[in-house]
Amino acid sequence: MSSATTYVRDWGADVAAGWNRFWFEPTDPATLAAIRICTGVMLLYTHLVWGLELTTFFGPDGWLQADAVRFLQGESYAWSYLWWFESPAALWTVHIAALVVFAMLTVGLYTRVVSILAFIAALSYFGRATGALFGLDQINVMLAMYLCVGRSGDAFSLDRWRAARKAGHPLPVRRSWSSNVAIRLIQLHMCVIYMFAGMAKLTGPAWWDGNAMWMAFGNLEYQSLDMTWMADWPRLMNLMAHVTVFWELFYVALVWPRLTRPIVLLLAIPLHLGIAICLGMITFGVIMLVGNLAFVAPELTRAVVGRAPTGQGRGAPSDGPTHPAGKAKRRRDKSRSAK
Amino acid sequence: MNNTQDKPETIGPPGRGVRVLVSVLVSLHIVAVFLGPFAMPPQTSELAATLADVYRPYVDGLSLANGYRFFAPEPGPSHLVRYELTFDDGSTEPGEFPNRDSNWPRLLYHRYFMMSEFLNTLSNPDAPSERRDRYVRSYARHLLAEHGAKSVKLTLVRHWVPRMDEVRQGRKLTDKVLYEERSLGTFEREAS
Incomplete structure (x- = not known):
């Protein structure tokens, strides 16, 4: 066999092995469960706020009347079950049902079923509220979608607590390949989001001349804190604009290597908290950080959240090899066993 | 002490057939995730628009048709x-x-x-x-x-x-x- 053929065959085998490891290696659901809790809380809050003016937005005489929204959506395949409910009583009934679903998702009760129902509900408000939506809603729906894929109720949930109670002893960590698929999908989706957010900024002169950040901070309607004093710090404004663009553009590449991942994730915190605190978009800033959680190793999540009621005993396995913490632990274990 | 607490329960990895099926599905899905912002008007290529037309039911149905152009091209009035x-x-x-x-x-x-x-x-x-x-x-x-x-x-x-x-x-x-x-x-x- 020629060396070229051998090379191609080995390369193909490496790609297949890498693909299988990337997607199908069973993983601890701790991080996915943390994302479930945070997303559940955000969905609950988002829809509680819709509830403050439910019929004012979606009623027959509401702001977003059917003829306007449906005309705008035209031949789009966007859909919503809210179209079937017009009267205030009917709207309130389905709204309360949605709130119950989001609450159940948060605490992890009948998680496999309610994760699907939560996605359908979130999608329906997204399809109905065209004109009053923003980034928060896009990320809410995205995370709810991927929570349907993985077994997010296998940790930090009432489901797991009830199963342990029934068994009469703490349960081991349940690693699954579907939890890994869900985490991978969130990770890739986050990369697509930041890549396009960065690329779109390249077309704006203000991101090149460094004034863009001021144009956001100096916008009175966005301001939740008076940031006008920052006009005295033009170079700081320039730096923040440039860092934002570079960070978004290179996130897709730098979030994967073990060396750069912590730096990229740490930079996400001031960026999104800045949007949250200074530009009044607390919900959006927080939900973007929740999306970034997908890159946090399950071991770290467990260390932060603490031992779950279902228990993870000493010697429990680490996460898959693509997680930096998992790799480091395996190396330590290997070197110990070699000694 | 119950050993089941220490030994993790593992579901998967799946068999070859499931792996192939899921691989195809996630690949198609990732293309849709990419097409959402890539084919977002006003600036889009004919190729992107054609692909987006094929994917439209899926992209629209799952609310993937988002530009993710936060504060872009630049924060305006x-x-x-x-x-x-x-x-x-x-x-x-x-x-x-x-x-x-x-x-x-x-x-x-x-x-x-x-x-x-x-x-x-x-x-x-x-x-x-x-x-x-x-x-x-x-x-x-x-x-x-x-x-x-x-x-x-x-x-x-x-x-x-x-x-x-x-x-x-x-x-x-x-x-x-x-x-x-x-x-x-x-x-x-x-x-x-």
């Missing part, structure tokens, strides 16, 4: 809607949205802010004006019904952000020269 209600007795009442005083909590304020911003987006000369007109009429009908008014006059207000050097020289963010007004029309209560 903000937009508000001012209105003046006229009642049967001839009295008038002004208002505007978003309104920090009445739209609370902040997320609710942001919903109103997005509604006024959306009107500006629909006012793009390249976009069919019928879409904007329907939204304007929707807002007007709501205000008339909500307040029991005879007519309502709507105005779209553009609020520019002053440059940093202008602010350093003393210009306030609320300086009148930073506001531009454009009438959206006057709307009468429809006969019931």
Whole structure:
């Protein structure tokens, strides 16, 4: 066999092995469960706020009347079950049902079923509220979608607590390949989001001349804190604009290597908290950080959240090899066993 | 001590058939995730538009048709809607949205802010004006019904952000020269 053929065959085998490891290696659901809790809380809050003016937005005489929204959506395949409910009583009934679903998702009760129902509900408000939506809603729906894929109720949930109670002893960590698929999908989706957010900024002169950040901070309607004093710090404004663009553009590449991942994730915190605190978009800033959680190793999540009621005993396995913490632990274990 | 606490339970990896099926599905899905922003108007290639047409039911159905262009191409001026209600007795009442005083909590304020911003987006000369007109009429009908008014006059207000050097020289963010007004029309209560 020629060396070229051998090379191609080995390369193909490496790609297949890498693909299988990337997607199908069973993983601890701790991080996915943390994302479930945070997303559940955000969905609950988002829809509680819709509830403050439910019929004012979606009623027959509401702001977003059917003829306007449906005309705008035209031949789009966007859909919503809210179209079937017009009267205030009917709207309130389905709204309360949605709130119950989001609450159940948060605490992890009948998680496999309610994760699907939560996605359908979130999608329906997204399809109905065209004109009053923003980034928060896009990320809410995205995370709810991927929570349907993985077994997010296998940790930090009432489901797991009830199963342990029934068994009469703490349960081991349940690693699954579907939890890994869900985490991978969130990770890739986050990369697509930041890549396009960065690329779109390249077309704006203000991101090149460094004034863009001021144009956001100096916008009175966005301001939740008076940031006008920052006009005295033009170079700081320039730096923040440039860092934002570079960070978004290179996130897709730098979030994967073990060396750069912590730096990229740490930079996400001031960026999104800045949007949250200074530009009044607390919900959006927080939900973007929740999306970034997908890159946090399950071991770290467990260390932060603490031992779950279902228990993870000493010697429990680490996460898959693509997680930096998992790799480091395996190396330590290997070197110990070699000694 | 029960050993089951220490030994993890593992589901998977799946068999070859499931792996192939899931690989195909996630690959198709990732293409859809990419196409959502890639084929987002106004700037898009024919290739992207063609692919997006094939994927449209899936992309629309899962709400993947998002540009993710946060503050891009650059943060611009903000937009508000001012209105003046006229009642049967001839009295008038002004208002505007978003309104920090009445739209609370902040997320609710942001919903109103997005509604006024959306009107500006629909006012793009390249976009069919019928879409904007329907939204304007929707807002007007709501205000008339909500307040029991005879007519309502709507105005779209553009609020520019002053440059940093202008602010350093003393210009306030609320300086009148930073506001531009454009009438959206006057709307009468429809006969019931």
